[in-house]
């Protein structure tokens with residue numbers, strides 16, 4: 001069987017992500033598994049797929065003048081041009097002529113002679129004339145949007161919320177390759193011992209930047225290690241690890257995680273409870289609830305019970321005042337995780353934000369009565385939009401005088417992030433520690 005070329009696989013992967021709106025990480029993993037690639041080719045494929053997606057709008061800006069005379073381009077041809085230009089402009093280790101030669105071969109195979117000569121012509125013209133300068137864009141917000149390949153409406157919104165300088169830092173950070181981090185299952189192994197195990201497996205690892213249980217890896221894939229298979233680590237971003245810490249679960253407690261799949265935070269909570277008490281993990285999607293069960297099994301955690309349900313109707317399933325702690329890790333726009341999931345930039349719209357905020361409110365409203373008096377309710381999102389964050393909380397506090405901001409959250413969080421906590425709320429932007437942009441608010445139910 002003739003194996004496919006890496007650039008051809010990159011094209012198919014990018015095409016599937018765009019046409020089927022498939023999740024970039026899942027689609028890439030599928031391509032890696034199906035094509036039996038060497039470690040080197042996995043690296044190149046990952047770099048081309050993520051890089052091309054991350055720089056999509058910049059690449060289109062560069063390509064536009066060279067396509068002025070072309071008739072309507074088929075989607076795959078545009079993607080082929082983007083990924084080829086990405087290699088030429090951003091990948092030093094790939095010689096330009098190799099990238100262009102391969103592109104022309106793919107165009108011949110998938111299209112016809114005309115397509116191949118269009119691809120060849122565009123790429124050769126770019127080599128001769130260079131790409132148009134970004135300075136041609138006079139408006140600085142528009143220029144930042146194109147230069148960092150973010151939608152204009154989003155950059156404009158962020159400039160309004162955070163100012164130009166902060167927005168620029170955020171947009172630039174979103175273009176960096178994502179970090180590879182994992183949480184050590186401290187219910188079973190110490191961080192030092194887990195690192196030693198991973199080193200024995202040939203991984204380069206170091207302690208994380210912020211969270212005590214975090215490790216960070218260089219080359220290699222943590223998800224393919226024996227330590228992962230045996231449940232000693234979980235792939236998770238460091239900001240996410242702060243959520244269970246903010247909640248502060250204790251042994252033997254009963255904790256509700258209302259939006260739990262795929263189980264990253266539920267399993268962390270269960271680990272912090274040393275596999276005692278009960279973590280009730282609910283999610284609306286049946287297939288995603290199965291993922292929580294798989295993770296719990298892998299981590300040898302037996303204190304998690306799963307439920308498929310719409311958390312807007314939690315009250316129909318659980319007794320009032322029956323949980324010591326509740327986590328609402330709400331569905332959100334995900335603008336804090338663009339570095340890891342660049343497709344978010346192109347799929348979410350401004351209109352999504354108010355409807356997400358309504359859903360977030362509804363879930364919080366349904367969860368509130370289930371919390372015991374004196375209990376802690378943590379609300380978190382992986383977005384940085386105030387409409388889904390602090391405004392959801394202030395609205396909730398207005399409607400629920402029995403709750404108050406929980407100032408003690410700060411003490412439960414690592415020292416490094418404490419300066420970013422105010423009034424029981426933590427705001428993390430992606431460039432602070434290179435981790436996900438996150439919002440965490442802790443509320444206390446009055447006694």
Ligand SMILES: C[S@@+](CC[C@H](N)C(=O)[O-])C[C@H]1O[C@@H](n2cnc3c(N)ncnc32)[C@H](O)[C@@H]1O
Pocket residue numbers: 240258259260261262263264265266282283284285288309310311312329330331332
């Ligand atoms: C941010 S993700 C949760 C991530 C998870 N806490 C973790 O750490 O792995 C939000 C989850 O909310 C779920 N969800 C969306 N609407 C829901 C609803 N009405 N009720 C319950 N879960 C919902 C989604 O299926 C998604 O898995």
